[in-house]
Amino acid sequence: MKHLLLLTLVVSTLLVTPFGAAETLDVSVEVPEINANPYHKPYVAVWIETPKRKGVHTLAFWKEQSDWYKDLRQWWRKIGRKKSPNYDAVSGATRKPGIYKLSWDGKFESSKQVIAGEYVLHIEAVREQGSREYLRQRIRLGENQAQHFELQGQTELGKILISIK
Secondary structure (H helix, E strand, O other), rough: OHHHHHHHHHHHHHHOOOOOOOOOOEEEEEOOOOOOOOOOOOEEEEEOOOOOOOEEEEEEEEEHHHHHHOOOOHHHHHOOHHOOOOOOHHHHOOOOEEEEEEEEEOOOOOOOOOOOEEEEEEEEEEOOOEEEEEEEEEEEEEEOOOEEEEOOOOOOEEEEEEEEE
């Protein structure tokens, strides 16, 4: 009985191993220059979901007027309309063209760490009198293995670099 209890405890611990303390998720997001008159800076959301599409954490939310938040359709459906406790902490004004770096250590505002495993990183952008763009990449967190991905947007997003180290 003691051995069964010990084995259960060990297996349970392995199943809920947190995101590695030394691991960092870095994302570089390019907002490209677009020749448009008038030009409106895009609303952008960067977030993580489980493979079953459950919202986990928003890394960035660049916005202006709340009437337009729902135009970030994917993000709004999964996280935005639920008023997730963390997105106010990562929100800010829309950004002019340039390259912006985001970094996340896997901790939530409560200092609790995300559980190790497979996730999907999402990047969505929409611009008034412009278009919409949505990119995603499967990633693994908590395995302390270096991972590097490069995505290329077509209109509202430029090069996206993802690094887990």
